[in-house]
Amino acid sequence: MEHLEQSLDKYAALAVHIGVNIQKGQTLVVNAPLDAAALVRKIAKKAYEAGAKHVYVEWSDEELQYIKYKHAPDEAFSEYPMWRAQGMEEMAREGAAFLSIYSPNPDLLKDVDPKRIATFARTSSQALQNYRSALMSDQNCWSIISVPTAAWAKKIFPDLSEQAAIDKLWEVIFQVTRVHEEDPIQAWEKHNQKLAKMVDYLNQKQYKQLIYTAPGTDLTIELVENHIWHGGASTSESGIRFNPNIPTEEVFTMPHRDGVNGTVRNTKPLNYGGNVIDGFTLTFKDGKVVDFSAETGYETLKHLLETDDGARHLGEVALVPHRSPISDSHLIFYNTLFDENAACHLALGKAYPTNIQGGTSMAREELTVHGINDSLIHEDFMIGSAELNIDGITKDGKREPIFRNGNWAFNPE
Structure with missing residues (x-):
């Protein structure tokens, strides 16, 4: 457990300093699944220590997503909460950095009508297109990382117990993101130079x-x-270096x-x-x-x-x-x-x-x-x-x- 905590600290530091490269007085927006709560708290602490003014977290829950796909009326998938889209646009305009923690269950929606999924994907993309265009143009610093979830870990390691699969996936993530290195930030700087x-x-x-x-x-x-x-690090509109993907x-x-x-x-x-x-x-x-x-x-x-x-x-x-x-x-x-x-x-x-x-x-x-x-x-x-x-x-x-x-x-x- 002590070793995991140390690695999580290094991973959080990597996300804050190499991923979004948070600046003093800047706002950090984190999109994260509930399973990532322990890591998100460490990320928030690292961000505030680096001088962040605010850390806002948008939580998501795949089980709630599944319930909606199975039981909501069809018209629900043609609507998107515009207050959320407008909020993301506003924070982008104000120079926030955005960190997403992406850890999907590959089989979550296998018994859901693909048309429903496609309809909502189109609806959300239309609502968020200004925000996403800002990120794709590197107007803001942004980054994506992952954390193990039980469903995702078991998909990769089906022969292991749930906890063993999660532990194994953490081990792999730390390896491929260079967290296992003595100084992960220095290791990433060398990797960026190679790319x-x-x-x-x-x-x-x-x-x-x-x-x-x-x-x-x-x-x-x-x-x-x-x-x-x-490849590797990018530069934002304001001249800040960041890494959109960890790993890359x-x-x-x-x-x-x-x-x-x-x-x-x-x-x-x-x-x-x-x-x-x-x-x-x-x-x-x-x-x-x-x-x-x-x-x-x-x-x-x-x-x-x-x-x-x-x-x-x-x-x-x-x-x-x-x-x-x-x-x-x-x-x-x-x-x-x-x-x-x-x-x-x-x-x-x-x-x-x-x-x-x-x-x-x-x-x-x-x-x-x-x-x-x-x-x-x-x-x-x-x-x-x-x-x-x-x-x-x-x-x-x-x-x-x-x-x-x-x-x-x-x-x-």
């Missing part, structure tokens, strides 16, 4: 296209002109919304809205998904793609080596924060405007002209494996290796 070297190399290359080949995947992705690769192993940029052709197959399950989608393929023509299949969660995938026009186009392309701490755990987490940082992935939906020069100051019409996708959703899905090869096509037509057998084909040292 920055990859980013610098790719930004200098300015590849016109990426070509993906793997079992079930033969895909060509055109990148927008003047695209920007990011990715570097990512922007595909052209109309420049994706071919077929791609997922390599890890996708937990979307309390339902698992797996064994799925997407076929693209001129940027749009024109055909799809799924062995598990077909209806959920169908509703996801029908969210709006942008949901059938890509908004992100991310590169993650197969040999990385999360992948080396040989676990499937059923949690996108972890699984997306164990494998190369793509994202359906809205693009990050920070991934193109001048993107954060472009009007919506201007974004479209530049081939930047817009949508109510941004949903990552994993396509990486030890069999994935990726080539980059330069502006003068030269083909160069980027990934071979799932790992980087170059060393920018």
Whole structure:
């Protein structure tokens, strides 16, 4: 127990100082499940010690969410409490930092009508789109971390007792987030520097296209002109460095919304809205998904793609080596924060405007002209494996290796 408390203290410090990098006089907003209460208290203490003015916590309870999906009338899912959306927008305008603790039960809504889930996902996305756009543009510092819950831990370690599964998941989380290091903050600074070297190399290359080949995947992705690769730490509008994801192993940029052709197959399950989608393929023509299949969660995938026009186009392309701490755990987490940082992935939906020069100051019409996708959703899905090869096509037509057998084909040292 003493060891756990020490690790939780280090994890809380990591979230406050590396995740959102709270500043003196700033407000911190924490979105957290009830299971995270012990950690949230430590985070609040660390934030106040760092000079935070307020720490506001928005609690969530999956069981209440499930009860609503099962028993509320249909019209309930077409409404969203606008006082909450307006409150988040107001705090964003006032410069708050936002920390989300993401620990979903992958099977929570498996017996719920996917149409209800899709309806509420669209409703909440519409209500919160200004707040989410602020975060995706890095106007505010924001970060996502996870804590074990009984349902999530048992999904990963079904042969262990509930408490043993939770303890094991904590052990893994501390390992892949570098909390086990003597000085996790210093370890993250070194990790960010390593990712920055990859980013610098790719930004200098300015590849016109990426070509993906793997079992079930033969895909060509055109990148927008003047695209920007990011990875590791980001910088907010006010110049504060922060880490959006803890853990993270990715570097990512922007595909052209109309420049994706071919077929791609997922390599890890996708937990979307309390339902698992797996064994799925997407076929693209001129940027749009024109055909799809799924062995598990077909209806959920169908509703996801029908969210709006942008949901059938890509908004992100991310590169993650197969040999990385999360992948080396040989676990499937059923949690996108972890699984997306164990494998190369793509994202359906809205693009990050920070991934193109001048993107954060472009009007919506201007974004479209530049081939930047817009949508109510941004949903990552994993396509990486030890069999994935990726080539980059330069502006003068030269083909160069980027990934071979799932790992980087170059060393920018």
